[in-house]
Amino acid sequence: MNNLSSPRSPSLETIVTILVWAIAIGVSLIFAWIVGDIAWRGIGELSWQFLINYPENAGREGRIAPILVSTALILAVCMVVAFPLGIGTALWLSELTASASKLGRLVGRSLDILAGVPSIVFGLFGNAFFAKTLGLGFSILSGGLTLACMVLPILIRSTEAGLRSVPLDYRLAAAALGYSRTTTLFQLLLPSSAPSLLAGFALGLGRAIGETAALIFTSGYVDRMPRSLFDSGRSLSVHIYDLATNVAGGDAKAYTSALVLLMLVVFLDLGAILILRKWLQGET
Amino acid sequence: MDSMQSNLPTIETQNLSLFYDRTLAFTDVSLPIPAGCITALVGPSGCGKSSFLSCLNRLSDIVPKTRVTGQVYIDETDIFDAAIDLIALRRRVGTIFQKPTPFPFSIWKNLAFPLREHGVKNRDRIDAAIETTLKDVGLWQEVSDRLHRSALSLSGGQQQRLCIARALVLQPQALLLDEPCSALDPISSGVVEDLIASLRGRYTIVIVTHNLAQARRIADFVALFWVRDGAGRLVEYGRMQDIFENPQDELTKSYINGIRG
Amino acid sequence: MSPFLRDTLLVVTLRSFAILCGAIVLPIVGFLFLEAYPAIEKIGWVSFWRDRSWNPTEGAYNLMPMLWGSLFVTAGSVLVAIPLGIGSALFSQYYAPPILARLYRRLLEILAGIPSVIYGLWGLVVLVPLIWQIEPPGTSLLAGIVILTLMILPTIALSADASFSKVPFAYWQATTALAVTRWSAIWHVAFPVAKSGIFAGILLAIGRAIGETIAVLMVCGNVVEVPNSLFDPMRTLTANIALEMAYASEYHRSALFVSGLLLMAAIALLIFLAEIVNRRGIYE
Numbered sequence: 001m002n003n004l005s006s007p008r009s010p011s012l013e014t015i016v017t018i019l020v021w022a023i024a025i026g027v028s029l030i031f032a033w034i035v036g037d038i039a040w041r042g043i044g045e046l047s048w049q050f051l052i053n054y055p056e057n058a059g060r061e062g063r064i065a066p067i068l069v070s071t072a073l074i075l076a077v078c079m080v081v082a083f084p085l086g087i088g089t090a091l092w093l094s095e096l097t098a099s100a101s102k103l104g105r106l107v108g109r110s111l112d113i114l115a116g117v118p119s120i121v122f123g124l125f126g127n128a129f130f131a132k133t134l135g136l137g138f139s140i141l142s143g144g145l146t147l148a149c150m151v152l153p154i155l156i157r158s159t160e161a162g163l164r165s166v167p168l169d170y171r172l173a174a175a176a177l178g179y180s181r182t183t184t185l186f187q188l189l190l191p192s193s194a195p196s197l198l199a200g201f202a203l204g205l206g207r208a209i210g211e212t213a214a215l216i217f218t219s220g221y222v223d224r225m226p227r228s229l230f231d232s233g234r235s236l237s238v239h240i241y242d243l244a245t246n247v248a249g250g251d252a253k254a255y256t257s258a259l260v261l262l263m264l265v266v267f268l269d270l271g272a273i274l275i276l277r278k279w280l281q282g283e284t
Numbered sequence: 285m286d287s288m289q290s291n292l293p294t295i296e297t298q299n300l301s302l303f304y305d306r307t308l309a310f311t312d313v314s315l316p317i318p319a320g321c322i323t324a325l326v327g328p329s330g331c332g333k334s335s336f337l338s339c340l341n342r343l344s345d346i347v348p349k350t351r352v353t354g355q356v357y358i359d360e361t362d363i364f365d366a367a368i369d370l371i372a373l374r375r376r377v378g379t380i381f382q383k384p385t386p387f388p389f390s391i392w393k394n395l396a397f398p399l400r401e402h403g404v405k406n407r408d409r410i411d412a413a414i415e416t417t418l419k420d421v422g423l424w425q426e427v428s429d430r431l432h433r434s435a436l437s438l439s440g441g442q443q444q445r446l447c448i449a450r451a452l453v454l455q456p457q458a459l460l461l462d463e464p465c466s467a468l469d470p471i472s473s474g475v476v477e478d479l480i481a482s483l484r485g486r487y488t489i490v491i492v493t494h495n496l497a498q499a500r501r502i503a504d505f506v507a508l509f510w511v512r513d514g515a516g517r518l519v520e521y522g523r524m525q526d527i528f529e530n531p532q533d534e535l536t537k538s539y540i541n542g543i544r545g
Numbered sequence: 546m547s548p549f550l551r552d553t554l555l556v557v558t559l560r561s562f563a564i565l566c567g568a569i570v571l572p573i574v575g576f577l578f579l580e581a582y583p584a585i586e587k588i589g590w591v592s593f594w595r596d597r598s599w600n601p602t603e604g605a606y607n608l609m610p611m612l613w614g615s616l617f618v619t620a621g622s623v624l625v626a627i628p629l630g631i632g633s634a635l636f637s638q639y640y641a642p643p644i645l646a647r648l649y650r651r652l653l654e655i656l657a658g659i660p661s662v663i664y665g666l667w668g669l670v671v672l673v674p675l676i677w678q679i680e681p682p683g684t685s686l687l688a689g690i691v692i693l694t695l696m697i698l699p700t701i702a703l704s705a706d707a708s709f710s711k712v713p714f715a716y717w718q719a720t721t722a723l724a725v726t727r728w729s730a731i732w733h734v735a736f737p738v739a740k741s742g743i744f745a746g747i748l749l750a751i752g753r754a755i756g757e758t759i760a761v762l763m764v765c766g767n768v769v770e771v772p773n774s775l776f777d778p779m780r781t782l783t784a785n786i787a788l789e790m791a792y793a794s795e796y797h798r799s800a801l802f803v804s805g806l807l808l809m810a811a812i813a814l815l816i817f818l819a820e821i822v823n824r825r826g827i828y829e
Contacts, residue, residue, distance in 0.1 A: 013726045020640045023632035024649055030695065031656055034667045041670075088562035096556055097563075107567030114570050116749075116812045118756020120783045121573065124805045127790065128576040149569050156566065180548035182555050210660025213758035213783070217790045237662045241759055244666050251670060258663050269658040273651065346721050348643070371724040379722035385715045387734055397733055398723040447719075454723065 035262070041252070042259030050256060055223050064257055066225040070140060070233025071209065073226060074219055077144025078151060078208050083201065085148075086155030091185060093156070094163040115153035119213040122150045126218035138232040143219025150214060151204035158203060162196020163189060195279035199272040206268035210261065212237040236261050292319040292457050292488050293359045293376070295340060300354035301515075302335050302344060309335040310516030312354075315507055322480070322489045324499035324524075327509035327539075332516025333492045334382075336509070337460050340490065341377035342370060358458070375402065378451030382463040384443035386435035386450075391427055394435045394446060395453050402454060413453055421449045421479055441472020445479060458488040466494065477502060496540065500528055508536050577806050584799035593803065599769045599785075601797035608804060613771045614779040617686055618761060619754040622693035627747060629694070630701025634743075637702075638709040639731060650706065657699035665763030668692040673764055680776040684766030687775040692760050697750035704746025708739035741822050748819045755811050758783035782808060 053063035089107070097104040126146030136142045166189055174184040190197070212235075220232035221242060234242070240257045243250030295317040302309045310332025317323045325333040338344040339352055342363060356363050363373055387394050395414045404410055414431075418424040423445050427438070435446055444464060451459060461480065465473040481502045483489060493499050499506055506527040508519045520533045531537045588606050596607035633653065637646040668688055677683030712735045720730035736743075758781075766778025767788060780788075782804045793801055 013728045016635075016728045017640060020632050020636045023629055024636040024641065027629065027633055027656075027698065028649070028652060031652055033671075034659075034664070034695075037667055037671055038663060085562050085566055088559045089566040092556075092559035092563040096559060103560075103564075107563050110567040110570050113813070113816055114573075116752050116756075116816055117570075117573065118752075118758070118783060118808050118812065120756065120758040120786050121577070121805050121808055124580070124786065124790070124802060125573045125576050128580050128802070129572060133576075149573075152566055152569065181552045182548070185555070206658050210658070210662065212660070212662045213787055216787060237660055237759075240662045240666060241763070244662075244669055245763060254666055255670075258666050261660060262663055265658055265660060266655055269655055270651075273654055341722070343718060343721055346717060371726075374722060374724035379718075381715065381718060381722075383715060385713075385719040387716065387719070388737060389733075397729075398725060401723070401725045401729050450723065 038255060038258050038262055042255040042257075045252060045256040046259055051260070054225070055253075064236070064239065064253075064260070066223060067234050067236055067239045067257070070219070070226050071235045073140045073229065073233060074144045074147065074215070074235055075205060075208055077141055077229065078147040079201070079205065081145060082148040082151050082155055082204065086152050086200070086204075087159055087190075087197065089152075090156045090159035090163060091189075094160045095185060095189065096181075111153045111156055114149070115157075117150075119150060119211055122146055123214040123217055125149070126214060131218055136230065138218065138220035138222075139230045140219055140226055140233045141229045143215045143233070143235070144229075146214050146218045147208045147211060150211065151208050154207055155200045155204045158200030159193070159197055162193035162200070165196070166192050195275050199275045199279075202268045202272035202275070206265050206272070209235075209268070210237055210265055211235075212241050216241070236264075294319045295458065295488060295490070296357045297336075297339070298355045298357070300336070300339060300352070300356060302332070302339060302353075303351045304335075304347070305349045308515040310509065313509075313516075313518045315518055315521055317488065317490055318505065319488050320485050321504040322484055322491060322502055323505040323507065324503035325490065325492045325507050325509060326494065326496060326499050327516075327519075328511070329494060330516075331509040331511045333509050334462050335516070337379075337462050337490060337492050340458075340460055341374050341379060342368075343374075343379060345370075375454050376456055377458045377460060378454065378456035380444070380448050380451055380459065380461045380464050383467050384440060384447050386438070386443050386446050388436060389434065390432045391435045391438070391446060392431040394450055398450060398454055417449045417453045420452060421445045422475070423449060439472065440468050441475055444468060444472070444476050448476075448479065456487065458490070459483065461489065461491040463492050463494065465498065500524065508533075508539065510535055510539075574809060577802055577809060581799055581802035581806050584796050584803050587796060588800065593800075601789075601793070601800060606796075606800050608782070608785075608800075608807070610769050610771050611780050611782045611785045611804065612807070614686075614765070615755060615781040615783070617772060617779070618689040618693060618765070618781060619751060621686070621690035622697060622754050623747070623751055625690065625694045626698045626701055626750060630698045630746075630750070631705050631743065633698065633702035634705035634709055635731065637706055639727060639735075650703075653699045653702050653706075656695070657703065661696065661757060661760040662763075664692050664696055665760035668760065668764035676776065682766060682778060684764055684778050685776045686765065686772045686779050688764040688766075689761045689779070689781070690775075692764050693754050693757060696757060696760060697753050700750040700753055701743075701746050704749065705739070705743045708742025708746070709735055711742070712738045741825065744822050745819050748815050748822070752812055752815045755815075756783060756808060758787050762787055 050063045051068060052065050054065055055063060055067070093104055093107065123146065126142055130136050130142040130145050131138060170188055170192065171184065174188055179188070215235050215238050219235060221234050221238065222232040223234045223239070226233040236257055240254050240261065243254035243257065296315070298314050300313045301311040313336060325336065327333055335344070339356055344350050344352060352364060358377070361368070387397065392414065395417065396410050399410050399413060404413070415424060418427065423442060426442060435443065438446060448464070464480070465476050468476060477498060480489065480491065491503070503524045505522065506524050507521040508527070509516050510519045511517075520527065520531060520536045527536065528540060531540060584606070592606045593608045596605040598605045599607050599610060633649070637649045641649060668691070672691060673683040673688050676685055676688055716734050716738070717730065720734060761781050762784035765780065765784065767780040767784055768778040769780050770777070772779040786801050786804055789797070790801055
């Protein structure tokens with residue numbers, strides 16, 4: 001009754017199914033291996049003492065208090081500069097300029113390029129501009145400012161996406177009520193896209209906290225407790241890098257520091273993901 | 285073709301219901317669909333006609349969280365039986381959707397793709413099958429010189445006829461059409477409607493339509509669906525003349541008169 | 546302050562923020578040129594690929610070994626990561642049950658956020674000794690490829706996943722109605738529809754691989770030689786900068802900025818390619 005041959009054997013489908021599952025399982029196992037390895041070797045030394053005491057003997061002995069302080073200061077400088085700039089730029093891009101405007105497109109394009117610049121190049125720039133030309137030297141300030149340039153695109157894009165998802169109705173209603181632009185922006189748009197600001201902040205912080213290459217020759221290696229923003233300060237990731245590569249016998253402490261870093265990053269990233277998901281679900 | 289006619293399938297549902305997650309789309313539909321005839325499902329939108337149609341070749345399977353209870357028999361086989369060969373079922377029962385869905389490649393490949401998938405590798409046989417089918421749906425004259433252009437360049441009506449051809453090229457025995465004309469302009473709609481009418485007797489056809497006039501023009505049998513108590517139900521079923529000229533149910537009467545008036 | 550004045554002030558402020566952010570790329574490129582200029586002027590472009598070796602203290606500035614190193618490690622990791630990344634996307638999009646798909650996506654997002662120094666640490670302590678058992682010294686091109694693959698896989702997977710998720714549901718209905726197998730539907734319909742998005746993700750991943758510094762530095766051995774086999778140690782352009790910036794001065798320092806320029810040129814090329822793909826994607 002039907003002159004077509006029987007459906008072709010499902011072997012290809014089977015092969016692909018097996019392959020795809022194998023890839024997924026393999027990737028998950030390697031992930032578990034990496035995280036498990038860091039946790040297993042790092043957890044032994046991890047204690048409250050580890051976080052609040054000073055390093056000794058180039059980090060082989062002792063703890064990471066000054067490193068945590070330096071990291072926090074670098075991140076603070078980075079976010080104090082990048083957050084207002086990023087939010088402002090995102091507001092302007094999504095609310096105050098048509099997406100087809102020439103300047104808007106130019107800024108957008110330039111941010112896309114900035115997002116692609118390798119971190120080591122940010123390091124070169126930070127070294128040449130902040131440390132040398134501005135005379136800030138190897139300092140927490142140089143490092144923080146360099147990181148600020150680096151996280152700007154992440155902050156801006158995330159905030160922009162949040163603002164664009166605020167319904168147009170809100171803006172029309174605000175305009176109909178005769179609100180000024182300032183009022184509309186600060187009373188209406190920013191509050192209603194607050195979760196995306198928060199998520200962008202967490203993502204930017206997550207990126208900044210893990211950065212190493214941009215910091216080695218901007219904020220430097222010094223592992224003493226910083227006394228001002230003009231002091232050199234060693235960030236957590238630089239500490240791990242230095243212990244693992246330059247200090248014989250530094251592995252154990254490197255692992256514990258890595259565990260601390262990993263927990264911070266996963267906490268920030270998961271936080272951002274959960275905030276965004278909850279927000280998007282709440283809308284529908 | 286004549287030899288096929290004798291063994292066209294009858295379709296019959298018994299107490300069929302479908303849930304999306306926890307909401308009931310339609311419930312308790314028992315409907316016989318005779319072989320070789322055109323059966324039209326009519327009723328207001330949201331009354332479960334399209335959901336019902338999607339059960340007849342188990343396309344309902346691919347929508348997440350759907351659950352079906354009841355039976356669908358094609359000839360004597362229950363198609364919700366676990367042992368059923370889904371590929372054979374869907375080749376036997378083709379579907380045409382409301383919105384034309386040509387794949388984003390050439391007209392030729394749109395038809396060759398399902399053929400190759402089902403084991404026809406010979407280029408001459410593919411070409412021959414494509415020509416026959418395109419002639420069947422009246423597209424051959426319009427597209428024979430541009431078979432290798434993108435199917436997306438066709439007009440809406442041509443796209444829909446291509447989709448019908450794509451279903452026919454696998455030589456199914458039954459066709460399910462889900463409001464095939466409602467996304468088209470009036471002229472294309474007329475062409476597609478004539479095409480469907482011309483397929484009478486060669487396939488068992490079930491067509492969902494909200495256009496009563498269309499049902500009257502092409503259907504042999506008509507089934508009216510209606511929402512009662514929050515779920516679609518079958519209100520009345522019968523020969524086209526009986527439904528339009530001598531409806532038994534009050535609802536059918538007012539629905540048909542309402543549209544007329 | 547009148548609302549009108551306030552609005553004007555706001556618009557002016559935000560626009561200047563945007564211009565500032567958009568303009569950051571300019572000083573980055575500017576300073577690279579400025580610092581690279583002495584080397585280009587004095588040593589000349591030719592030296593960078595003609596000199597007998599890279600030995601700045603003795604006036605030899607051949608960058609080719611590092612260029613090849615970057616190229617090999619990038620090409621290797623991208624070639625491995627493409628099938629794994631696309632396979633991962635297929636898993637979460639088509640093959641996994643919904644709950645596993647969500648979990649796997651979350652896992653990829655976390656993998657994407659893990660800092661490079663942690664990958665580097667794991668590579669150095671776990672992976673390198675494993676490779677050493679096959680063939681010493683362990684720190685090698687292969688180690689770099691494995692680590693980089695893990696780092697860029699999430700980028701490719703997540704962008705492919707996003708592209709697949711945009712394939713209209715109507716196509717799945719149509720292929721299912723034609724009794725086409727899942728793999729044929731993916732291969733013949735989903736891939737053509739999603740290909741420009743997948744390609745953009747791959748370009749992004751290439752950019753990440755070229756620019757990655759710390760992780761490859763930690764596992765590749767950093768010998769200035771073109772590797773002859775997968776097991777040979779080698780050095781990338783980025784690692785070269787990170788290793789030598791700390792003590793480089795004068796022409797040596799300037800030559801490192803030349804390698805920074807090369808990195809930027811590679812990124813610019815990738816962005817240009819992405820632009821072309823994007824445009825074709827719109828008009829197809």
